[in-house]
Amino acid sequence: MKAIYLSGHGGNDVVHIGERPAPQRQPSDVLIHMHASTLNQVDLYMRNSGAGITHQLPQTMGIEGFGHVAACDADSGLALGDGVLLHPGISCGTCEFCLRGDDVLCTRIALLGEHRDGAWSEWVSVPARNVMRAPSYLSPFEAAALAVTHLTAWRMVVTQGQLKPRQTVLIFGIGGGVSVAALQIAHAIGAHAIVTSRHAHKLTHAQDMGAALGIHTPHDDVVKSVMAFTQKRGVDLVIENVGEAVWGEAMKSLVRGGRLVTCGATSGDQPPADLRRIFIRQLQILGSTLGNRQELHDLLAFCEQHQLRPVIDRVFPMHQVHDALDVMSSATQFGKIALDLTA
Incomplete structure (x- = not known):
């Protein structure tokens, strides 16, 4: 599959667009055909050094995104074609923090685009508990922004x-x-x-x-x-x-x-x-860092109630990811810089 991935650390020279192995959906996972993502400061940090974050290279970039369900279990609560966004924190479900409902503090949490392959790709497979229906009134790029920046x-x-x-x-x-x-x-x-x-x-x-x-x-x-x-x-x-x-x-x-x-x-x-x-x-x-899954549910309900729309500064096609990262580095944007993962 086509993906944006890191081969090392430094500048845009280590950020590539090319073929990466497609994920194999496991039981209880949801396979998602990705459509959109937005850039976050951690994307620059992973490109520049990734110091202190356990990861392996090459690694697909991107901490969050929006896409459509391509495969899921019958009891997942989802249906094929649903527009969904990803909670990026894959938690263990068994530590004291997960058991009390604050999975963002999980002692073994693995974040997309940091500790494991991320969302800047054609396909992503994650546990069903990390997949939530996106508000229907939002564009793919607006929906993609919710699970990191707004959360x-x-x-x-x-x-x-x-x-x-x-x-x-x-x-x-x-x-x-x-x-x-x-x-x-x-x-x-x-x-x-x-x-x-x-x-x-x-x-x-x-x-x-x-x-x-x-x-x-x-x-x-x-x-x-x-x-x-x-x-x-x-x-x-x-x-x-x-x-x-x-x-x-x-x-x-x-x-x-x-x-x-x-x-x-x-x-x-x-x-x-x-x-x-x-x-x-x-x-x-x-x-404070990110938010747990219940907080994301609460945020989505709040957005529906107030018809809140994330501010998208501009959208770049996938092949212009270097330009998108440069804008992010310059801090000239107002709101989010988005990536079209279909272009």
Whole structure:
């Protein structure tokens, strides 16, 4: 089958489009004819080094996707031709975390495109529990984005962040997929969202989507802007995936007892802890990655209720994957970069 795969680590020279062995469906698995996927930061990380992630080369790339059921067991709850999306975490089902329903914390989890062959291929076979019907009102590319970017944002904003209507959330780096998804979810909840960006046009786009305030970070002071907007109170929740470069601003923007949820460290992973601020103001610092299968079910129901559509910046055919990765590296997109796995 045709697939996009890694032969090593480095730049686009190690990313190839060619033949890979087709998966053999096992009992209880679902064979899916893939249609669409979107790019995530981990795709760049796997290309660049993959350090710390156990994997074997060559390896098919891509952590998530949308496709149509080609084969499944009669008791799977699915039917041939169903449009489905993939939860990328293949969990063991037997460890303490799986047994309590938080399979994303599984001690033996294997993620598509990281620990095992991924979704950027003609065919994928995964356990039926990792396959869910996609909302029918979404395009293949919109549906593909839900199971990583929006699921990550859902766990950050709803599960970990406990955001409620009329509360205020500060979202760093609007334009990236998780930040845009967090804005959509927060706005649908009925919260007030403040967003930051180095790019004025991204702030304009975010405000068109419902952001209450945009902070242009080359010119505006984040903490002063937040305190002016909240009448010196601070925000209830901070959503960030930047790390060291914004950590001080994030901490100082929180109300007493506020919550900071982080899912990344693109600017560095060793920020000053500021422990006095944490214990005196009784702040909560929460880590978050992806989300479990129940959270994906809840997210899909939420999307149906609010007719939420992931923002797709642009779509690339499979043979232009190098161009797609270059755009991802440049961080110029607003929303998701998608791949058409049929082209």
